[in-house]
Amino acid sequence: MSEFKPRDPDWDKKVRDSFARQTVMTTIGARIAALRPGYCEIELPFRRDLCQQHGFLHAGITTTIADSAAGYAAFSLMPSGASVLTVEFKVNLMAPAAGDVFMGRGRVIKPGRTLLAVEADVIARGPDGEKSVAQMLATMMCLADKADAPVGE
């Protein structure tokens, strides 16, 4: 799967550091479950305070972990000193997000110098096995001269 060569030898640490700065990940209880060049998996246990009106995980939360998984898959391939930004995405919601644990799995399709085409899917894991609940296609931007950490850090 990892046919990609990271341009930054520090790719693993920089992704994990950036993820740790995403306060919303702490707020919702998400963590990085797997990380490889061009691939990132984010795991989120179900929580009742993150639901929509039917009691399923809110699509905004599904999108949150898909977006970060896609963004960090891209970020793992970006050169040192660069920063990642989401330009746009399309999400198809295929099934209600019912399950005990959710996995956002982002992978790079095409790593360009400035723009990276990425995809992410979200899997729900429950007593009946695994089910795909959402699919994202996204464009991530590499900001070459913008540090990923806020100024002062």
Added chain:
Amino acid sequence: MAGEEFKPRDPNWDAKVRASFARQTFMKTIDARLVTVAPGYCEIELPFREDLCQQHGFLHGGVVTAIAANAGGYAAFTLMPPGTSVVGVEYKLNLFSSPKGERVIARGRVLRPGKTLHVVQAELDAWQDGEWKPFGRMLATMMAAQGIPEVGVRA
């Protein structure tokens, strides 16, 4: 402004939207508020919070997606017949810039109400230097689902 050309098929449209929104625990978790509901139109506001951010200290794209999808979804729900429930089918979001400012708003509008599928859009603006500045736009498809009770499956 807001979809005054649309005729709701459910006389209870206002109350059912507010009740459904109130059941979304995630909206409470992030302090999002239903500001305006009109036939085919819905506004949701979210105050900036440091614990809902991405790595640069701006609101996470998934969080602003949540209010955009809800504004679009509830704009559609105002026009859906009694006994149906609103379900998001797909959306596309473009982010023009990072949302700066103390609060953001999502303004959802129905473009085309169908029998089963409703095409909606949502504009995302951030309150910055005394005015609303656009920072994102969503185009979405919402479904009027039969047979899913609007009141909690898992609640």
